[in-house]
Each structure stands twice: as structure tokens, then as C-alpha cells.
Amino acid sequence: MPSLALYDRIASFYDPWSRSVTEDVGFYVERALASGGPVVELAVGTGRIAVPIARAGIRVIGVDSSPGMLGVARVAAESAGVTELVDLRLGDLRDPPVPEDVPLVICPFRSLLHMETESEKLVAARAARSLLVPGGHFVFDVFSPSREDIEETDGRWLEREPGIFERADWDEGARTLSLSIRSGEATTTFELHWLSFPEWLRILDAADFDVDATYGWFDRRPYDGEEDMIFVCAAR
Ligand SMILES: C[S@@+](CC[C@H](N)C(=O)[O-])C[C@H]1O[C@@H](n2cnc3c(N)ncnc32)[C@H](O)[C@@H]1O
Structure with a gap:
């Protein structure tokens, strides 16, 4: 799991x-x-x-x-x-x-x-x-996701909240979003699979x-x- x-x-x-x-x-x-x-x-x-x-x-x-x-x-x-x-x-x-x-x-x-x-x-x-x-x-x-959303965010680290960064990597073929989240030393990446x-x-x-x-x-x-x-x- x-x-x-x-x-x-x-x-x-x-x-x-x-x-x-x-x-x-x-x-x-x-x-x-x-x-x-x-x-x-x-x-x-x-x-x-x-x-x-x-x-x-x-x-x-x-x-x-x-x-x-x-x-x-x-x-x-x-x-x-x-x-x-x-x-x-x-x-x-x-x-x-x-x-x-x-x-x-x-x-x-x-x-x-x-x-x-x-x-x-x-x-x-x-x-x-x-x-x-x-x-x-x-x-x-x-x-x-819309094409605009993908284009706006793909592959860029954005500061979503003070000190908390997020990066979206979109794979339109596989219809998968890999979302990375980072705060200080802690970091994780999880996948979302859309339909x-x-x-x-x-x-x-x-x-x-x-x-x-x-x-x-x-x-x-x-x-x-x-x-x-x-x-x-x-x-x-
Ligand atoms: C985006 S969070 C949503 C939490 C909450 N429902 C909310 O609205 O804030 C996704 C949650 O799904 C849980 N999760 C992911 N896969 C799961 C699974 N197979 N069975 C149970 N929980 C799962 C994660 O541990 C996490 O807490």
C-alpha cells in the first residue's frame, strides 16, 4: 500500500x-x-x-x-x-x-x-x-485537469503556503499527476490517476x-x- x-x-x-x-x-x-x-x-x-x-x-x-x-x-x-x-x-x-x-x-x-x-x-x-x-x-x-492548468503548473516548484512547496508533474498520456510536497527536510511524492x-x-x-x-x-x-x-x- x-x-x-x-x-x-x-x-x-x-x-x-x-x-x-x-x-x-x-x-x-x-x-x-x-x-x-x-x-x-x-x-x-x-x-x-x-x-x-x-x-x-x-x-x-x-x-x-x-x-x-x-x-x-x-x-x-x-x-x-x-x-x-x-x-x-x-x-x-x-x-x-x-x-x-x-x-x-x-x-x-x-x-x-x-x-x-x-x-x-x-x-x-x-x-x-x-x-x-x-x-x-x-x-x-x-x-x-484542463490543458491550461497543466501548462501553468507543470514541473514548477510553487510556494503553496509559507515554507510549503508543491510541484505538479503531469503525464497526460498516462493521465497521472505526480504531486511532490516539500517542507524543510520532509518531502514526498504521490500519484493521482484521473479519468x-x-x-x-x-x-x-x-x-x-x-x-x-x-x-x-x-x-x-x-x-x-x-x-x-x-x-x-x-x-x-
Ligand atoms: C488528499 S488526502 C484527503 C484527506 C481528507 N479526506 C481531506 O479531505 O482532507 C488523501 C487521504 O487518502 C488516504 N489514502 C490513500 N490511499 C488510501 C487507501 N488505499 N485506503 C485508505 N486511505 C487511503 C491517505 O492516507 C490520505 O489521508
């Missing part, structure tokens, strides 16, 4: 690195409230989304393969006074250690793109489907989901072929 060690290496500065990513939090909290909970978050990371969901009073089961990220999430839940509502479990999102059935499974911040192949993504979607009560929902976001919109629809159909909505951003504007894709899927 290569992503495990990679995220362990950046767990201590993942939150400062992702500080500017706030637009998705309210969206997922609203979905959690509407579901009534409990919610399973696949690839929960440091609890960036799970802790606000718990603060809204909804129980979250968070699964992640990185003990380092889960350690940061545990501290965040304690600091927010929501330890009782945040249940963190070490495991792989393709085979989540979750015997419970829930009304909502989420996988925010493009985490499904850590699945290398289309068939691995299908395994992950089927795993999410298996956790849902009848009529339950799976909500996640991914991206497919087209129709390919995602095919995976979701094969995983026994109806797609209720597809948004292009967290303000719920309809998806119109831009980079970001947010899928709201109902278990058939």
Missing part, C-alpha cells in the same frame, strides 16, 4: 498545506446533516471534513491507511471536543473495516484518484456501495449506483465539462 508511508511523511504539515481548501467543508457537512448520520468518510486523513461534521452533531466513522494522518485526526477531534463522535479506523478504503450500514459514505478531496486503475476505482466504489443502507448515498469529488466524466459514470453504474446529481463545484453549479466533478450517487 504505497500511499501509507507517503502520507505519514506529510501528516505533520498536511493541515497547513491544505489550509486554503475550505470550499468543500460546508458542502459535506450539509450532506451529513441531511443524511442524519452516521457517516463513513473513506480516506478521512486528518479529519479536515470529519471533525466539522462531528461538530455539527453527526457521528463519523473515518477510515484511512495512514497511521500518521489518523494520529493528527485524533488530536483534532480531541481539541474540538468531539472525540465521542469521531471513530477512526486504520484500513484500506477498498476493504473498509466497517461492519455497520450507513445512510452516507463520502470520499472528499479527490482521494479516489489514489486508486491507480479503473478496476481499482470500481473496487473502491463497490466497497462504498456495500456500506450503504437502501437508498443511501455516496458523495465524492474528483478532477480531470474522464463518462468513465466515472461507467464505474458508478457498474457499482450499482444511480447518479442523482453531478456538480462542477461545491456551490452546486451543474457540471459542465470543467475540471472539478462532484458526484452524488444513490444506491440502487
